[in-house]
Amino acid sequence: MAQVMTGAEMVVQAMKDQGVEVVFGYPGGAVLPIYDAIFQQNDIRHVMVRHEQGAVHMAEGYARSTGKPGVVLVTSGPGATNAVTGLTDALMDSIPLVVFTGQVPTFMIGTDGFQEADTVGITRPCTKHNWLVKDTEKLAETIHQAFHVATHGRPGPVLIDIPKDVQFATGAYMAPQKAKVSHYQPKLKGNIDAITQMVEMMETAERPVFYTGGGVINSGPAASQLLREFVEATGFPITSTLMGLGSYPASGDKWLGMLGMHGTYEANLCMHGCDLMLNIGARFDDRITGRIADFSPNSRKVHVDIDASSLNKVIRVDVPILGDVGHVLEDALRLWKARGRKVNKPALAKWWKQIAEWRAVNCLDYKSSDTVIKPQYALQRLEALTKGMDRYITTEVGQHQMWAAQFLGFEDPNRWMTSGGLGTMGYGLPASIGVQIAHPDALVINVAGEASWLMNMQEMGTAMQFRAPAKQFILNNERLGMVRQWQQLLHGERYSQSWSESLPDFVKLAEAFGCKGIKCSDPKDLDDAIMEMIRYDGPVIFDCLVEKHENCFPMIPSGKPHNEMLLGEADTAGAIGAKGAVLV
Amino acid sequence: MSPLNIKQGSTSHSAYDLRDPNGDVIEQHTLAVLVDNESGVLARVIGLFSGRGYNIDSLTVAEVDHEGKRSRITIVTRGTPQVIVQIKAQLGRIVPVHEVHDLTVEGPSVQRELALFKVAGKGDARIEALRLAEIFRANVVDSTLESFVFEMTGTPEKIDAFADLMRPLGLREIARTGVAALSRGA
Numbered sequence: 001m002a003q004v005m006t007g008a009e010m011v012v013q014a015m016k017d018q019g020v021e022v023v024f025g026y027p028g029g030a031v032l033p034i035y036d037a038i039f040q041q042n043d044i045r046h047v048m049v050r051h052e053q054g055a056v057h058m059a060e061g062y063a064r065s066t067g068k069p070g071v072v073l074v075t076s077g078p079g080a081t082n083a084v085t086g087l088t089d090a091l092m093d094s095i096p097l098v099v100f101t102g103q104v105p106t107f108m109i110g111t112d113g114f115q116e117a118d119t120v121g122i123t124r125p126c127t128k129h130n131w132l133v134k135d136t137e138k139l140a141e142t143i144h145q146a147f148h149v150a151t152h153g154r155p156g157p158v159l160i161d162i163p164k165d166v167q168f169a170t171g172a173y174m175a176p177q178k179a180k181v182s183h184y185q186p187k188l189k190g191n192i193d194a195i196t197q198m199v200e201m202m203e204t205a206e207r208p209v210f211y212t213g214g215g216v217i218n219s220g221p222a223a224s225q226l227l228r229e230f231v232e233a234t235g236f237p238i239t240s241t242l243m244g245l246g247s248y249p250a251s252g253d254k255w256l257g258m259l260g261m262h263g264t265y266e267a268n269l270c271m272h273g274c275d276l277m278l279n280i281g282a283r284f285d286d287r288i289t290g291r292i293a294d295f296s297p298n299s300r301k302v303h304v305d306i307d308a309s310s311l312n313k314v315i316r317v318d319v320p321i322l323g324d325v326g327h328v329l330e331d332a333l334r335l336w337k338a339r340g341r342k343v344n345k346p347a348l349a350k351w352w353k354q355i356a357e358w359r360a361v362n363c364l365d366y367k368s369s370d371t372v373i374k375p376q377y378a379l380q381r382l383e384a385l386t387k388g389m390d391r392y393i394t395t396e397v398g399q400h401q402m403w404a405a406q407f408l409g410f411e412d413p414n415r416w417m418t419s420g421g422l423g424t425m426g427y428g429l430p431a432s433i434g435v436q437i438a439h440p441d442a443l444v445i446n447v448a449g450e451a452s453w454l455m456n457m458q459e460m461g462t463a464m465q466f467r468a469p470a471k472q473f474i475l476n477n478e479r480l481g482m483v484r485q486w487q488q489l490l491h492g493e494r495y496s497q498s499w500s501e502s503l504p505d506f507v508k509l510a511e512a513f514g515c516k517g518i519k520c521s522d523p524k525d526l527d528d529a530i531m532e533m534i535r536y537d538g539p540v541i542f543d544c545l546v547e548k549h550e551n552c553f554p555m556i557p558s559g560k561p562h563n564e565m566l567l568g569e570a571d572t573a574g575a576i577g578a579k580g581a582v583l584v
Numbered sequence: 585m586s587p588l589n590i591k592q593g594s595t596s597h598s599a600y601d602l603r604d605p606n607g608d609v610i611e612q613h614t615l616a617v618l619v620d621n622e623s624g625v626l627a628r629v630i631g632l633f634s635g636r637g638y639n640i641d642s643l644t645v646a647e648v649d650h651e652g653k654r655s656r657i658t659i660v661t662r663g664t665p666q667v668i669v670q671i672k673a674q675l676g677r678i679v680p681v682h683e684v685h686d687l688t689v690e691g692p693s694v695q696r697e698l699a700l701f702k703v704a705g706k707g708d709a710r711i712e713a714l715r716l717a718e719i720f721r722a723n724v725v726d727s728t729l730e731s732f733v734f735e736m737t738g739t740p741e742k743i744d745a746f747a748d749l750m751r752p753l754g755l756r757e758i759a760r761t762g763v764a765a766l767s768r769g770a
């Protein structure tokens with residue numbers, strides 16, 4: 001016998017049956033029945049945020065660091081519209097989220113009722129799928145379907161809009177096993193002929209490179225494990241996008257560093273000069289390819305992706321393989337072993353010699369200073385002092401984000417949470433709280449820029465209330481640094497609105513929130529200050545005053561090919577033409 | 585092509601020239617999309633086309649399986665071969681979409697559109713309109729002393745041709761359904 005309960009109770013029951021432990025949310029009129037149901041149980045923890053955008057980014061941090069879907073509950077109208085940036089962010093970076101929104105009662109829909117918004121209309125383009133549930137009898141099944149869709153195939157955010165009368169009405173609860181999900185079953189296994197072709201190419205390749213992305217991490221820890229085994233066994237060099245950092249360990253000797261606009265010299269030149277590119281779960285984003293016409297002109301390309309629309313979207317490839325990264329890697333590795341573990345050894349040795357020359361350029365080198373803290377130095381010290389710890393890193397968006405990707409090493413997947421596709425300033429602080437909630441005993445650090453950090457700083461209240469001791473490591477250059485860099489290089493040094501004016505005193509701000517504030521401006525004090533931050537039992541706002549005019553290098557200007565990279569200030573004169581300036 | 589003249593594909597001096605040789609050719613394709621007839625599904629399809637800058641030449645939709653609650657959307661679209669492939673892949677990604685068929689490449693198909701024409705006139709023009717309608721096998725579905733409404737089914741080209749002939753004879757209004765299409769054979 002199916003249990004009869006109210007719609008609001010169904011929401012909570014379905015969450016429990018889906019294994020949800022924590023919900024990030026904010027109440028309001030249209031979700032009061034669900035909040036009432038939450039009040040009357042103890043299985044699901046509710047994290048009360050300070051702004052709905054914060055709730056969605058927290059859920060993203062939670063999801064990215066656990067591999068489980070993040071769950072959000074917000075009210076109708078402004079609650080839903082505040083969630084839109086987070087939904088778009090999760091869609092771009094393929095993060096599984098299930099977002100519940102309240103809605104005005106069904107009989108008021110379309111009347112411009114108080115706090116009515118066309119939520120499914122507004123969020124249709126920024127969710128993987130969404131539902132307006134008008135009948136309590138269908139609510140439980142819809143929720144189960146929503147969890148299925150969010151977590152299967154290419155993951156993404158889904159949204160369920162629930163009118164208030166549907167929450168009050170009663171209906172029969174449906175268990176997860178009974179829900180119809182048969183239609184949405186994306187293919188996991190890749191075509192074996194295509195995989196064989198890929199293996200054949202690997203056997204003879206002279207200058208191969210693995211180019212990996214967030215898909216490896218989304219596929220699960222097993223995929224990273226298979227990738228590591230494959231890389232070690234073949235001896236091929238490997239690079240990764242921003243989203244894929246950690247799937248192969250940064251300490252591995254095959255690791256070239258991140259590729260792309262601010263990627264390493266060796267990674268980008270490998271991409272440019274390779275004869276076989278193995279794209280595993282990345283999507284040829286424009287930050288990666290630079291000028292399409294000159295992208296890796298001499299290579300044959302294999303692309304493994306679970307999303308058919310990613311294949312041949314921007315770059316035409318020789319061997320597209322539709323399937324889950326883990327499944328395809330497993331088949332490929334098995335095949336490659338069965339065929340005798342062949343690689344072109346002499347050619348590979350030559351390739352590595354070439355790579356060694358590129359590495360010797362030492363592209364991440366920067367001018368050090370005894371008097372001011374260089375942002376790169378701050379991150380090197382953070383890396384050294386947290387090495388080996390159970391550490392998770394989130395970031396905001398800007399120069400600091402790129403430096404973090406360059407100077408922090410990730411040994412494992414799910415340890416690095418950053419807003420890649422959408423580039424959302426204000427992501428890092430709430431994401432760090434979401435990660436900390438999922439891993440209460442871990443060291444969670446948000447590497448932030450002062451401008452980004454201010455965008456969602458209200459969430460420090462959430463960190464305090466829920467005892468999430470996430471550390472806010474702010475590289476404060478008193479500038480919208482990335483904007484300033486572009487203005488310097490592209491807009492004749494006219495620094496229009498790229499100052500961070502009237503900044504708060506971050507130490508006092510920390511005190512106001514009731515947490516610890518640390519300020520550091522002298523390189524000599526930095527190590528002690530970082531240790532103080534790590535040791536403090538609670539959230540910390542660390543105001544690290546850094547060099548104000550440092551530029552982030554290497555840089556491939558928009559519209560340039562990989563081999564026209566700027567390595568330092570000396571390369572910048574006239575580097576970016578008017579055409580490049582049009583691109584973002 | 586973007587204003588920056590950035591061409592898709594790799595350069596011609598590449599060892600493996602991956603440029604699509606038909607990269608600049610615009611093709612018209614007729615797609616049949618089978619979807620769950622749930623609320624918002626049409627908005628999803630249309631939103632995909634507007635959001636990603638694809639063209640819709642014609643679009644028809646109706647439930648074709650009342651029990652299974654399936655609708656068939658027939659879309660006539662145009663783009664380079666690469667864009668057509670993208671459109672199909674993007675449609676396939678929409679959760680309530682069950683099948684996407686490209687009738688233009690999956691073998692011969694029949695395409696039909698229904699149109700209503702209001703033609704007003706007197707005397708010779710009126711007689712001529714009626715004579716042409718007969719030739720085109722258009723039916724008269726309404727008539728007054730000064731006007732006819734013709735109903736015609738045919739390919740979009742046939743409907744265009746009939747409209748061109750009616751224009752000097754007093755064509756006032758046209759209503760067209762857009763293309764419905766099925767593959768030929770079993």
Ligand SMILES: Cc1ncc(C[n+]2csc(CCOP(=O)(O)OP(=O)(O)O)c2C)c(N)n1
Binds near residue numbers: 400448449452453
């Ligand atoms: C919400 C949002 N608005 C604007 C931008 C454009 N933007 C990208 S980086 C940046 C400056 C970030 O400054 P800060 O957080 O201080 O980081 P820094 O570059 O100085 O390290 C801006 C404004 C963005 N990415 N996101």
Ligand SMILES: [Mg+2]
Binds near residue numbers: 475478479500
């Ligand atoms: Mg800054």
